[in-house]
Amino acid sequence: MMSEEDPFHLDYEQYLEPYVDGTADDIDREIVESHVAECSRCADELRDLLAFKEQPAAAIPARVTSSRRKQWLWQGPWFLKPALAMAIVAAVFVGTLAVFWWTRYQGSRPVGANLRRTEQPSPPQNSSSPTPSVPMPPREEPLIVLNDAGGQVTVNHQGRLEGLQQLPPDLRESVERALSTPRLRASPALSGWTTGAGDMRGGSEMQSTFEPLEPTDVVIETDRPTFRWRALEDALNYVVTIYNNKLRQVASSGPVMGTEWTIPTPLARGVTYSWQISALKDGQTVVSPKPPLPEARFRILDKLAVDALAKLKKSAGNSHLALGVFYWKHGLIAESEREFQALAKANPNCPIVAELLASIRSLRPR
Numbered sequence: 001m002m003s004e005e006d007p008f009h010l011d012y013e014q015y016l017e018p019y020v021d022g023t024a025d026d027i028d029r030e031i032v033e034s035h036v037a038e039c040s041r042c043a044d045e046l047r048d049l050l051a052f053k054e055q056p057a058a059a060i061p062a063r064v065t066s067s068r069r070k071q072w073l074w075q076g077p078w079f080l081k082p083a084l085a086m087a088i089v090a091a092v093f094v095g096t097l098a099v100f101w102w103t104r105y106q107g108s109r110p111v112g113a114n115l116r117r118t119e120q121p122s123p124p125q126n127s128s129s130p131t132p133s134v135p136m137p138p139r140e141e142p143l144i145v146l147n148d149a150g151g152q153v154t155v156n157h158q159g160r161l162e163g164l165q166q167l168p169p170d171l172r173e174s175v176e177r178a179l180s181t182p183r184l185r186a187s188p189a190l191s192g193w194t195t196g197a198g199d200m201r202g203g204s205e206m207q208s209t210f211e212p213l214e215p216t217d218v219v220i221e222t223d224r225p226t227f228r229w230r231a232l233e234d235a236l237n238y239v240v241t242i243y244n245n246k247l248r249q250v251a252s253s254g255p256v257m258g259t260e261w262t263i264p265t266p267l268a269r270g271v272t273y274s275w276q277i278s279a280l281k282d283g284q285t286v287v288s289p290k291p292p293l294p295e296a297r298f299r300i301l302d303k304l305a306v307d308a309l310a311k312l313k314k315s316a317g318n319s320h321l322a323l324g325v326f327y328w329k330h331g332l333i334a335e336s337e338r339e340f341q342a343l344a345k346a347n348p349n350c351p352i353v354a355e356l357l358a359s360i361r362s363l364r365p366r
Contacts, residue, residue: 010035010042020049144179146353147346149319155179164322166315168308175325182352183359189219189331193297209233211288212277215298219331221309223266223300227275231259232286235279242267242275255280270302305330320346324360333363 010016010032018024019032036043142154142162153163159180161172178184210232215225227240240253240261250273253261267273274295278287289296301309309326316322324339340357347353 008035009039010045012045016042016046016049019046020053144352146321146343146350148321148343149316153319153321164316164319167312167322171312171322171326171329174329175321178325178328178356179352182355184328184336184356184363185359186363187219187328187331187333189299189329190217193217210235210277210279210286212275212296214334216296217298218333219299219301221301221306221332221335223269224263225267225298225300226260226262227253227277228260229277229288232279232281235281235286237280239278239280240275241278242273245272245274247274267300269300269306272297272299274298299331301330301332324356328360328363333360336360337364 015024015028015032015035019029024032032046036046140157143157143159144155146153149164151163153161155161155176159176161167161176161179164172164175167175209230211230213228213230215227229238229240232238237255237257238253238259238261239255241249242251242263244250250267251263251265253263274297276287276289276296278285280286309330312322312326320339320343324336324343327333327336327339337357337360340353340360344350344353344357
C-alpha cells in the first residue's frame, strides 16, 4: 500500500513518453492529465518534456534518440534549468582559475624544491637489467641414502621415503618403519606361532638327528611345496603326511627313499597346514615331530597377497628393499632374506641394511 511519504508518480515509458509523442490512447491521456493536475512533480516533468519536444531539430544532437531521451531529459536536463546551468559554469570557471595559479606557483619554485617532498625516485625501467635473484634455502641432506631399484632411495629427516612412488601406501609405511627401527621382528603373518624348529633337538639322539627341515613356521608362495627333512640313520624309507588346521589328513607321500618330496597336487591357499615325517627302521615306525614337541607348520600364501606380489614385481621388481619388506610382512622369511642379501651387496657399508639382514636371519627356523 502506497504511503503519503511515497506518492505515486507517472512512469516515463508507460505514460509520459507516449503522451508527448502523441501515441497514448484516450484512457492514458486522461490518466496523465488528471494526475498532473494534482502532482506538481509530474507536471514539471511533463512540461520539460513538452519544451524539449519544441526544440528545433538542429539543437538536438543527432546521437540523441528516443531511446536515450529518458536518460538525457527525465533525470532533469540541466540546460532547461537556468539556475543549475549558471552554477555549473561558475564551478568550471573557478576550477580553471585555481589550476592556472597553481601551475604558475609551481613554476616559480627553485629546481629541486619538489624533489624534497617526493619519495625516493624510482629506478629507471630497463628491460635488459638482470632481475635480482632470490637466494634459495639450503637443501636438507637426506638421513638415509640407499642404492636400490637401479638408482638411489632416500629417507628424509621426517622418516619419509623419497622414491619408489609406485608402492602402495601400506607397504610404503612398512618400509619406512623398517628403516627407522631398523630391526625386523616377528612377521605379522606369523603372529602367535610358536617357532618349534629349534626345540626339536631334544630328548634322545635319534630324535635330535631326525626332524622336518622345511617348510616350518613360515608362509610359502607356492601351493605345491617341497618337503625336506633330516635323515634317520639306517631308515628304509620315509612317509610325509600333511594335515589341515583341523588336524585332518589331506595328503600323504607314500614311501619315499630320499629326504625330500614335492606334493603333486596343489594345496588350498590361505590355509595353515602341519606335517610329519615318519621313518621305517628295524621294523618300527619313528615319527617326527611328536608331542610334546611343537608341530611343523606352514601356510600357503593367500590369493590376495599373490596378486599384490605380482603387481609389486611388475612395478618395483628391481627394488630389493620393497620386496624384502613385502616378503617379511607376509611371512616369507627365506625370500625376504634373499632380497636383503642382495640389498646388502649393493650397500656394503650401510649399517642399517646390515642390521636388517641380521634381524631377518634371526627369524629363520633352525
